[in-house]
Amino acid sequence: MARGGEPRRALAHDGELGAAVARAQEGDEAAFAVAYRLVQPGLLGYLRGLVGNDAEDVASDAWLEIARDLGRFSGDGAGFRGWTATIARHRALDHLRRQRVRPRSSVLEQDVLELPDPSSTHERALESISTEQALRLVRGLPRDQAEAVLLRVVVGLDGPAAARVLGKRPGAVRTAAYRGLKRLADQLGAAGVTDDGPGTLGEST
Numbered sequence: 238m239a240r241g242g243e244p245r246r247a248l249a250h251d252g253e254l255g256a257a258v259a260r261a262q263e264g265d266e267a268a269f270a271v272a273y274r275l276v277q278p279g280l281l282g283y284l285r286g287l288v289g290n291d292a293e294d295v296a297s298d299a300w301l302e303i304a305r306d307l308g309r310f311s312g313d314g315a316g317f318r319g320w321t322a323t324i325a326r327h328r329a330l331d332h333l334r335r336q337r338v339r340p341r342s343s344v345l346e347q348d349v350l351e352l353p354d355p356s357s358t359h360e361r362a363l364e365s366i367s368t369e370q371a372l373r374l375v376r377g378l379p380r381d382q383a384e385a386v387l388l389r390v391v392v393g394l395d396g397p398a399a400a401r402v403l404g405k406r407p408g409a410v411r412t413a414a415y416r417g418l419k420r421l422a423d424q425l426g427a428a429g430v431t432d433d434g435p436g437t438l439g440e441s442t
Contacts, residue, residue, distance in 0.1 A: 382417030
């Protein structure tokens, strides 16, 4: 989750991802494997934040659907990441419904336009802790904040793409991400977390 970490690597590989997806749509299985390798770490981190230890199973279900419907996708690498995140979110929500887990209600649905970029000070507060710690903290956030943080920071989506996944306005998602990151930074500050943690939120474990 550090600057230059998972989200930026994902964005840097979007050209390669788009090319791989195009070849995969023509039946190239090796290209589909490349697309999987580029997308899976962020997707799995997002799902861990939603369903915890069941993330691998939900991801498997999502990839079955992704493979089945690949021919219907139209877009570039960044669009593919958003599309796969949408599918994964639907499978995660289905999983939670089957478990009869009530999602937390959203605590913020209005746009707040004059906010600082959420990927600055507060995001750096999570650099020092492990993936497991970070995901545990994120899962303690109100649901809208948790999903906004995961999509923006772990999956690496921009504001409009994250908003499309969540079916919300970009301003509402930006606000939720800012509030979530600020709350996490406050929690880490109160806990006295140091800079010697082993990993980042965006990394796979």
